[in-house]
Amino acid sequence: DTAVSQTPKYLVTQMGNDKSIKCEQNLGHDTMYWYKQDSKKFLKIMFSYNNKELIINETVPNRFSPKSPDKAHLNLHINSLELGDSAVYFCASSQDTPIPSEAFFGQGTRLTVV
Amino acid sequence: AQKVTQAQTEISVVEKEDVTLDCVYETRDTTYYLFWYKQPPSGELVFLIRRNSFDEQNEISGRYSWNFQKSTSSFNFTITASQVVDSAVYFCALSEGAYNFNKFYFGSGTKLNVKP
Numbered sequence: 219d220t221a222v223s224q225t226p227k228y229l230v231t232q233m234g235n236d237k238s239i240k241c242e243q244n245l246g247h248d249t250m251y252w253y254k255q256d257s258k259k260f261l262k263i264m265f266s267y268n269n270k271e272l273i274i275n276e277t278v279p280n281r282f283s284p285k286s287p288d289k290a291h292l293n294l295h296i297n298s299l300e301l302g303d304s305a306v307y308f309c310a311s312s313q314d315t316p317i318p319s320e321a322f323f324g325q326g327t328r329l330t331v332v
Numbered sequence: 333a334q335k336v337t338q339a340q341t342e343i344s345v346v347e348k349e350d351v352t353l354d355c356v357y358e359t360r361d362t363t364y365y366l367f368w369y370k371q372p373p374s375g376e377l378v379f380l381i382r383r384n385s386f387d388e389q390n391e392i393s394g395r396y397s398w399n400f401q402k403s404t405s406s407f408n409f410t411i412t413a414s415q416v417v418d419s420a421v422y423f424c425a426l427s428e429g430a431y432n433f434n435k436f437y438f439g440s441g442t443k444l445n446v447k448p
Contacts, residue, residue, distance in 0.1 A: 251436075259371070259421055261438040274435055308377065310436075320367055321425075321436050323377035 221245050224309045224324035231299055232332055239294045239327045241309030249273075249314050250292035251321065252284060255306040267292050268314065299331045335359065336426050338439035345414055346447050353409045353442045355424030361385075364428040366400065366407045367436070372420040383407065414446045 224241040231237050243250060251274075252264040266274035270286045281297045296303060309324040337356045345351045357366065368380040381391060383400050391398045395412045411418055424439040 253438075259441045259443075261423065261441075263435060263437075266435060306375065310377075312436075320379045320382045322379065323369075326375050326377075328375075 222309055222311055222322050222324040224307075224327055226327060227325060228328050228330075230330045230332065233299055233301060235299050236295070236297045237299060237329070238296070239307055239309075239329075241292050241294070241324060243290055243309075243311040243322070245311055245313070245322060246290075247311035247313045247319070247322070248289055249312050250286065250289070251310040251312075252292065252294050253308040253310060253323075255308060255326070257305070261308070265292075265294075296329075299329075301331050304329055304331045334439075335428075335437040336424050336439035338422075338424055338442050340442045341440070342443040342445065344445040344447065347416060348413050350410060350412050351414050351444065351446075353411075353422050353424075353444065355407045355409065355439060357405050357407065357424070357426045359405075359426060359428045361428040364426060367425040367427070368398065368407075368409050369423045369425065369438075370420045371423065371441070377423070380409075411444075414444075416446050416448055419444055419446045 222243045249268045251266045253261050254264055255261050263276050264278045265284045267286045269289050283295045286292045306326045306328050308326050310321040312321045313319040335358050364385045366383045370378045370380055381398055388400050397410045399408045421441045421443045423441045426437045
């Protein structure tokens with residue numbers, strides 16, 4: 219059973235296109251995240267949602283729009299893709315109450331914009 | 333300022349050597365959590381350990397051990413008798429605040445190469 223699953227695993231698309239990455243967690247966690255890992259392996263938080271509410275938005279371009287239909291899902295939609303958006307995107311979840319847990323990560327989605 | 337610093341970008345060792353990966357963090361909070369993650373070549377992020385700021389006891393799990401020193405704001409990770417399968421990028425992370433643990437700050441990672 220996959221705890222945090224994201225699809226697709228690989229995504230190759232042309233500049234200017236709009237694409238979505240889906241994420242689902244079956245751990246019952248109340249917080250979900252999107253992280254971006256660049257070519258130098260640096261992991262940077264993009265968004266965090268707690269019980270479907272946005273709580274962290276790290277100055278990400280508004281071409282990126284997360285959507286959380288329920289607390290088990292956090293999808294990432296990207297408009298007008300640019301070359302610089304090429305990276306690996308990780309979805310994660312954690313439980314913040316009663317004691318903060320570690321973040322559980324999905325397998326990652328390697329996005330290549332050509 | 334970087335909240336989590338992993339000064340070693342890349343380390344190469346020969347199998348069976350011991351290796352220590354350094355992690356230095358910065359926070360003003362008294363309540364915080366520290367983590368280590370492993371990212372093997374396959375790309376997934378694997379959780380290794382979580383420590384809270386009130387527990388400075390060192391931890392050992394098989395060949396892995398962690399040394400948490402609040403006095404030097406360090407949370408170092410040692411692999412004893414390294415194996416080729418330990419080759420990966422290792423990330424140290426910090427989550428801080430009594431009511432705001434929703435943000436994990438990651439270090440830049442240390443790539444460990446274990447050669448046979």
